[in-house]
Each structure stands twice: as C-alpha cells, then as structure tokens.
Amino acid sequence: MLMMIIPLLTMPLLSNAWFISSSFIFILFPIAFISLTNPYPWTLTLSSLCSMDLMSSSLIMLTLWISSLMILASYKIKHSNKLPQNFISMCMLLSIFLILTFSSSNLILFYIFFESSLIPILILILTWGYQPERLQASMYLMMYTLTASLPMLVMIFLIYSKNNHLSFLLQSWSAPLPNLINSWWLILILAFLVKMPMFSLHLWLPKAHVEAPVAGSMILAGVLLKLGTYGLMRMSLIFTQMNKQFSSFITPLALWGAVITSLVCMRQTDLKSLIAYSSIGHMGILLAGILSSTQWGWQGAMSMMIAHGLSSSALFLLANSTYELTHTRSIFLTKGIIILFPTLTLWWFIATAANMAAPPSINLLSEILLITATLSQTSILAIFLTILSFLTAAYSLFLFAATQHGATAPSSIYLPPLNSSFFLNSSLHLIPIFLLIMKPEIICNWL
Template identity: 35%
Template sequence: MTKLIFFLFLLFSKDKMLMVYLIILYEMSFLLWDFFDSISYLLYMLTLLFFIFMLIILKSFEEFYMNNKLNLYLMMILLMILSFSFWVENFFYFYLMFELSVVPIFLYMMFLGVSKEKISASLYLFFYTFSFSLMFLISLMKYYSVNFSFNYILLKFLNLEMSLIYMILMILIFLVKLPMFFFHVWLPRAHVESPMGGSMVLAGLMLKLGGFGLLKLMENFYWGNFKMGNIIFSIGMWSGILMGLVCLFQIDLKRMVAYSSVSHMSLILMGIFSYSEMGKLGSLMMMLAHGISSTMMFFMLGMIYYRSHSRNILNLSKYAKYIYLFNMWWMIYSIVNLGFPMTLNFFSEILIFSSILNKSMLNLLMMFFIIMVSSIYSIFLMTSLSISLEKSNLITMNMKISESIVLLMNFLLTILMNFLMWLY
C-alpha cells in the first residue's frame, strides 16, 4: 500500500526536488532498518504517508494558501525532524528532535494562523512545551552521570531504577505533548488558531510523539516502584469522562474534535500505565488509528471552512447538507473514530479496556461511563453536519478530485490496517 501511494504521487508530481526528497526518505527506511524497532518503524511510515497526503492537500487548496511555499518548506522541515525522532537510538538526540519539532508548528501558527488569537495560542504551545523540557534534560543528565550513555539499548540492558523525583521530571514533558488532562490547555487553542494543515499535523503526528516517548521510557527504565503511575492512570480515566462531557457543550466543531483527541489520548495514557504488554499494544494501535481518523476529520472541517468561513455547528450544517459525497465521508470517518467493530480503533479499545480490567475489576464502572460518554459525543459529532438546523440561504458545493483521492487513500489504508490486525 505504501509503495502504491508513493508510485501514484511520484507519477503525477511535477516538483523534481520534492520527488528526490521523498525517494531519499523512503529508501532510508530500508537502509536504517536495523535501527528501527516495530514502534518506530510504524510511526515513521505513518509520518511519511501523512506528508504525501499533506502535499496533495496543499495543491488542492493552493488558492487559499497565500504562503504556499512557506507551508511546504515548514512541512519538509517537520518531516525531517520527526523522521530523526524515530531513527535515533539515543535519548539526548531524541530530546533535541522532540524540542525542535515544536519550532515548525510554532512558525506555522504564527505566519499561517487564521485569527489574531494565533499569537496567544502560539505562546501557550511554546510555554507548555519548553517549561517542562528543562526538567527532562536535568533528569537525563543525572543518569548520564551514572552510566555515561544515552543509548536506548544500553539503558535497557542496565535496567536502571529511577528515583521518584526523576521519574516525575522525565515523564512530564511527554504528558504535556500527549497531552494529559491538566496539561491539555494549549491543544484546543492550537487547533482552533491553526490552519487546516496545522491541525492535521498536531492530531496526526505531534501528539504521537508524547506517546512514543512514554513507550520508550517504559521500555528502557525500570518502573516497578513508580507509585505515581497509578495517579496518572486515574487522571487518564477521569480525563476520558470529563473531556467527553466537554465535547457535548461545544458549538465550535473544530474545538469539539480537539477535545475528543484529548479523550482518545487519555485512553492511550491508561493503556501505557496499565504496565501490561496488552495495554502497550493497544496504545500503539490507537496512536495509529487516531492518527488517521482524526486527521481526516480535521481535513474535512478545513474543506468546509474554506467554503463557508465558519466552524459553528449551526452554520456548517446548512452547507454540509448539500455536499452529499462529503456527508458520506464524514459519516465513514466518524464511525471509524467512534470505534466501530472490526476497525483498528475498535481493536485498540478492546486491548486497552482488557488491560484496564486486568489491573482491577473496580474499573468496570468507570469504563462504562467512558464508553457511554464517548458514544454520545461521537454520535453527536457524526450527525452534526448531516442534520440541517436552518433552511435558508442554502448553497450547493462539490468536492474536488484531489480531496476525494486523499479521503479514499486514507480509507483504503484504514481497511488494510484493519485486515492486517484481523490476521494478527
């Protein structure tokens, strides 16, 4: 599937420099195979495919992007940074890439943002990210002074046990990027003030760095005595309920999808801190599934925003009703995002919920509330654009071929991933 998408894009691309750039990155995935583990390779390929879809989108919306070249260059820089994040086998280099990844997003929001609030949203992103990065660096230097190495494999071999204070300092930076409840304030602001491409990058890739970092820490350090894990697990559980309730009171559709992302990230957090292989696998699967479904939902919101210049549910419904193909795709990706049976989202939730119940059967009631609330807001999200609340000033709009191609390719990728999971 990956080779097919690459072939189709390179066949119709007119930018030779871009073609060479993508071919080099794709071939490096084979040359550096020995440096990848399964988690790194899956997220790297997701990053590469995501970038191709973004290029198609930029071409489709070229008339709306006044700084289309800037958009492209920022995407290329971000792709390279994220690629190195998954390639490196060294915690210090990973830390550098982790922090550098914020810079293109910051510039993206500052120069391509859609309102005056973009400055405050950019500052929120900058403050939350870099205020906790120093804590991680201090902890990293502490362990370097003990074993004189940042290498993943060596740290895993040494099976180092961290003191409680350094454990907390190391995970805070990833809890902010994930983000965990209490550290999530920057995310809805960033989504709302970012253009369509920025929201897609945040939902599809940037949030996954937080989960990837936590998984790496869990693999390479001894966490047996980390009692704070139960507190983080509990916060994640309450976050799933509270963020679902917040979604029900949103009239800004983009903000609603942003809060639903926080709710999904809380499930990933619970899976990781269930301290079970089943929970970790479920968290990885949800990162991949969420990276596809939520990205496409932000893409479709961008499609209709550039036509209607509104994110209000009451206004958008009257436009979306007359884009029949759009309605079909919106329903499909909403169902996938809901965790419909036999989808990757469904399998990931089953694994995470199983790991949570294995931890304690007392979590059953909380799981019931999480499922109930998430189902309600997902159905509301699914029907919000299909049911027209106003019948005046209706207009007819058609989807572009490039928009349909992106949605179809992602749908085929979703089916392929579901099929592979079913075989697994």
C-alpha cells in the first residue's frame, strides 16, 4: 500500500502536477475494486496493520473520487497562482491520510491516521479560506475534535491492557472497565459522534464549511464526516451489544437534532451554511440507523455514506460555481439563474433532487433502509421521521426555487460563461448516484 501511495507524494514535484495529480489519483482504484467485488471479508490483507474489506474499500473509492474532483474544482487557485503546489501537496496528504485510515486494521493506527487528517484540512482552511473568520473556524474544528479524541485515546489504552491486542482481524475482544456501567462505550465513541457530527456537537461544522475553500468543503462533507460513521460502525462490529445500551437516548436526540437543523435550513441566507446544516440532518438519521444494530440499519448507513458524500460534495461545487458567477452566497441576492444559465439550473435540480432522496437515486434506497431500521426500535420515532422527511423536501425545494427563479439583477448581463470543467465535475458527481441504484449490493452487502 505504501509503495502505491509514493507516486501521489511525488505529484507536486512535476511541472504539470495540477492535471497529473487529478488523473493519477486513480492508481489505487484497482486495489479497492478487487476488494469491493470480493464477497469475503478481509480478503485483501496487505499486512498485519493494513487490510481492506467491503466497507473500507467503498470509502477508499469515494475518497479517491472526491479527491480528484476537488482538485478539478479548484482550478482558480492555479490561475491566480496562490501557492498551487502547496495546495496540491495538502490535497494529496489529506487523501493519503484518509486512505490509510480506512485501510487500517489496528485500532491505535486507525486513531493516529484519524487524527492526522485534521492537519491538512486545517491548513486548507487557514491558507486558502475565504473569510477573515477562518482562524476562529479552524479553532472550533481543532478544539471540538481534540477534546473528544483524547478520552478515546485513553480508552484505547485500556482496551489494549484488557485484550493484549488491538487488531480488527481478531474477533476476541473483552470490554474494559466493566464496573463503569458501560459508560466507557460513550467515552470511546464520543470522538466519532463529534466527527459525524451529532446534534449538540455540531457547532464546528457550519463554521468550517463557510470559511473553507471549495476543495475543503467538498472533502469535508464528502469524506471527512464519514470517518465518524466508519469508526462507529467498525467499533460496533467488535462490541455488538453496546449500542443497545445508549440507543434509547442517543437516537431521539439525533432525530430531534435532525429536525431542528432542518428548520434552521429553512431560515438560512447563506448557501454554504444551508448545505452544511443539511448534512447534520442526514447524519442524524444515519446515526439512528447505526444504533439500531440491525442489518438493514448498517447497510443503509453504508449506502447513505456514499450517497451523501457524492450529493453534498456536488451541492458545495454548485454553490461555489454560483458564488464565482455572482460574487455572493446570499440566497436572496442570487436570483434568476434559470434565465442566465439554464444548464447550471439543471445541475442544481438534479443535485437537490438527490439531496431530498428522490428516485431513482441511491439516496432513496439508503433512507428507506434507515427509516425501516429506525422504526424497528419503536414506532414513536415515526413522528420525528415524518417531520424530518417533510422538512428535507421543504428546504431542498426552497434552496432550488429561491436561487433559480425570480428577477435577475441588472448587473447579471455581464456575468462570465461557465467553465467547461464545471460540466465534467458535475457529471462525475451526480451520474454515479443514479447508476449505483442499478447494482446497490456493491455498497450495501458489506456485512
């Protein structure tokens, strides 16, 4: 694995690194695809510390896909000559950390790469961010993540002292500190709940998204949020009974938070902030599906990770393209795009339809699986799920109608044409969402 990652490190040294890196990032696709199409778990064991199963290989492919597209979307950094080589280096470093995190078969190694991914995204926000508040956003991101991850590190040491190993390949795990009435599990998964993020632990996400460049927003929503769900699912496979201890109060909190953030979306005026809050709502129903500890819940969670990664990244790409054309992210100042750029409106329609789980997208399958698994716990949760489904459609339609329709400003006639790379980028984001529904078992049947 390391020998195959070395070419990624040398990409910034090449004269044409911008285009070569976005092409050669696919060199790990054959390895991930072999593991993805193999029906047996942990068949691709590269070493005692590095292995891939069907779940990790799906997320590695998503990482490679989003990484190449975020470089393609950041062509303005190259044209403005704002440290393009350093930008490529940070993107490659972040991709490598994410790939190593998803392919780690040792818990302490997983933790190291899990936390290492924080460094490149911080540098991306601080160096290429848009607003003066990017320092505050970076501080929020760092403090929330580190505050929750340090107790997790202590718990990992206690797990090692109890089991004498930290390998995911071995199934014999004993719970540490049985006298703490299972509160050790909450300490262990707290870092994952912050990374998702769960409602009440989410304040860092809208700030990070608003201040980050388009590449940072795409990789943050597309892959980095999936680190929390991946870690929670990986630990839930080891300690299969622990989620039932806390699902009775975490699941209602997550679904209630999804409803609240959906209401917040209805009152947002900033495009990127609205998309960021919608991600929190999607992560709420995903967390409820994982805590159900059912096969449908975990399959739906895996499907939602892929679907949300592609659709939310596409929405941030469209928001950035709209910002580059109109020089504003305000929903109330961005009007009448359907008159000026009907092709851009088409991509907005497809992306918002996927975001609200319209058929035939993979988002619809994932929500059906997650809603069914959540209702298997108690039918009272149907109240939250009904309101959440309605509000998701409401703010998605509000986002589309408020930006695409209405009277255009007089200055809009001087807007530049769309860049040709935008159409390629949008196609590579949204076409897989509707192709995966033809063979969903590729990403669903990972158990």
